[in-house]
Amino acid sequence: MVTVPRRGLIALAAAALLGTAACGGTQAPPAAAPSSADPSASASAAGPWTWTDDRGKEISLPKRPERVVAQAGSAAALWDFGVRPVAVFGPHRLKDGGRDPEVGEVDISTVETIGNVWGEFNVEKYISVQPELLVAGMYIKDSLWYVPDESKEAIEAVAPTLGVALGGKKLTEVIGRYADLAAALGADPRAAPVVEAKTRFETASAQLKELAAARPGLKVMVITATPESMYVAYLPDHPDLAYFAELGLGLVSPAAATESEGGFWEVLSWENADKYEADVILVDARAQSMKVEEMAKKPTWNDLPAVKAGQVYPWRAAERYSYLGYAKVMEELKTNLESAKDDVVG
Template sequence: MSGTEGWGFTDDRGAELGAARVPLRVAAYVRAGAALLDLGVTPVAVYGSGHDGEELDPAKAGGLRAVGVPYLGPGRALGAEALSELRPDVIVDVTYDGKSPYALDEAVAERLGIPLVALSVSGELTLPAILDRFAALAASLTAAPGRSASGAESAVGPVPAAPASESAVGPVPAAPASESVPAPDLAAAEALLRSAAAGGGVAVLALSGAGTEQVHLARPQAWPELAHLAGLGVRLLDPGPGPGANWLTGDWAGVAELRPDLVLFDEREHATPPYALPSGVRLAPWNPETPPSPAAYARFFRDLAEALAA
C-alpha cells in the first residue's frame, strides 16, 4: 500500500488494503452492514451467512430495512457476476478465525479485484475492542481523502456522517444515509444493566435452540458480549465441561438442570424458539450476531436490564 493512496485500512487478518480514493459503495455481510449503518455508512447491499435464507432475517437486520438496503441472499451462493453488477468499491465481512471471511468466498472478491475487509468478532477480543475496530473502519470510510484509519474516533465517540451511496439497482433511488436517532449512550446503558444485575440474584443462561431434541448452551467467556455482561455483574451460567468451544450441545432437559431464572434465547430465524423450559423461567431475546455498534449494544443492554428487573 503506497503512501499516495487516498484510503488504507489493515483488517484483522493483517491484510493491508488500499484504494486511490475513499470507497463509497460498500457491500457487506449483514451483521457488518447493520453496524456500519449505525456508524454512518449506508451499504449498497448486504448478504447473509450459511444460516440465512433468501429473505433478510429480521433479527439481524438492524436498521437496514428501514433505509431500503437490498439483501442479496446467502453470501456463499453469490457469484462474481452478482457482485460485479453492484460495482462495490469494498466488501466488509467478519472473521471468527482471523484468517478467512465468514460469509463470503474470498475468491469471488479476488477475481473482481475488490478489497475485502474482515473484522474479528471472536472471543479472543473484548467487546469494546470489537466496537472500536468497526468504528475505525467506519471513520475511514467517511473520511476525506488522505485521512488514515488510525485517526478514527473511539467507538463511543462521534462518527462523521457518510455521503449518500449511489443506488446498487439501477433506476431505484439510492438508500438514504442513516437517519436513525442519535446512538443511545452506551455507558449509560451499561450503568443501568450493572444496577439491575447488582447482587447477582438472577441466574441467566444463554442458548440457541436446534430443534425439539437439541439445544446449544453458550459458554459465556467464549462470547465477547456475554463476557462483557459478566463483567457488568450479570450472573451467567456456564453449561460445564464437554466438547465445543462456544457451545455445549445437549437436550432441553439439561436446561432445567442448570436452574436458570432467565433464559437468553437465540432470536435468529434459523434457531428453534425455547421448546421446553421449567415453569417460571423468564425469557429475553438474544441475537448472537448483534451488529457491533454502540447503538445496537446499548439497546440490548437496556432490554436485558429491563428483563432482569421484571
C-alpha cells in the same frame, strides 16, 4: 455434524427465508477525519487509502473506497456509524419482505441483495454493483462470515475483502473497530447520532451494572437449540455475554465449550437440559433458530424452573456491533430482568 451460531446453525439456515434483489444503492457519506484510535487506517478522500484488517492483511487502494458491500451484521454496524453500503449479503430480508433484525437500521430498499441465506452469494450480482471493498465479520479465524468457501477466490478477485474479528474479542473492542473503520471510510465520528448512541450505550451499561449489583443471586442461562440438542453459551467466545458478565450479571458459565462443535457452546442432549440451574433463560431470537414454542414439545424443557416460572426472554444473538445496537439490547435486558424473580432456584 451441525454447527450452530454464532457459527451458523447451518442446517436451520438452509431453511431461512430467501430475499429478493432490492433496487438502487447509496454511497458513503462525505469525508471526515479518521478516528485517532486506529493508526492502521488512512481516510483521505483523494489520496491513497490503507487499512490493516484483523487477518493482518493490508489493503491499499488509490483512493478511499465508496462502493462498499457488507455482510448484514457488518452493514448494520457501519450504517449506525454513518456508512451507507451499496449492497448486502446475509440475513436482511424476511419472507414477508420486511427487514430482518440482523441488518439493524439498514434501509433495505436502498441496497442491492447479493444473498440472503447461508451459502448464498450471487457472484455475478456482486460484480454488477462494481464494489470497491467487501466487509464481513469473522467468528472463526480468517474466515469471512457468510462468504462461501467455494466462491472465495472469485469474490476476492473482484475487490479487496476486509475482515473484522468478532469471536473472543471484547464487546467494546469490536464496536470500536467498526467505529474506526467507518471513520476511515469517510463517516463523521462526531456526528450527533453517533455521539448520542455512545452516551446511550454508556448509560445502559451503567444501569445494567446497577441491576446486577442489586440482584447478585440472579442466575441467567443463555441458549440456542436444535431438535437434537440444547446449546449453552460459552461466555469467552461471545463478546456480548462476556461484557454482561463483566458488568456483574450472574451468567451461567460452562467450564469449556464442546471442542467438536468448534467452540462457542457446551452441547447438551435434551435429556441433560437440566444440567445447569437458572432463574432466567435467554433464548436465541434469530429467525432461523429453534423457537420457544418448538422447545415446549420437549418434556425436559418444560421441567426447567425458569420455564415453569415464565422467565424466558430473547437473546439478541446477532445484534450489530454498534453503540446503538447494544444500547437497545441492554435496555431490553434490564427491563426483562427487573421483573424476574431470583429465587426460582437455590
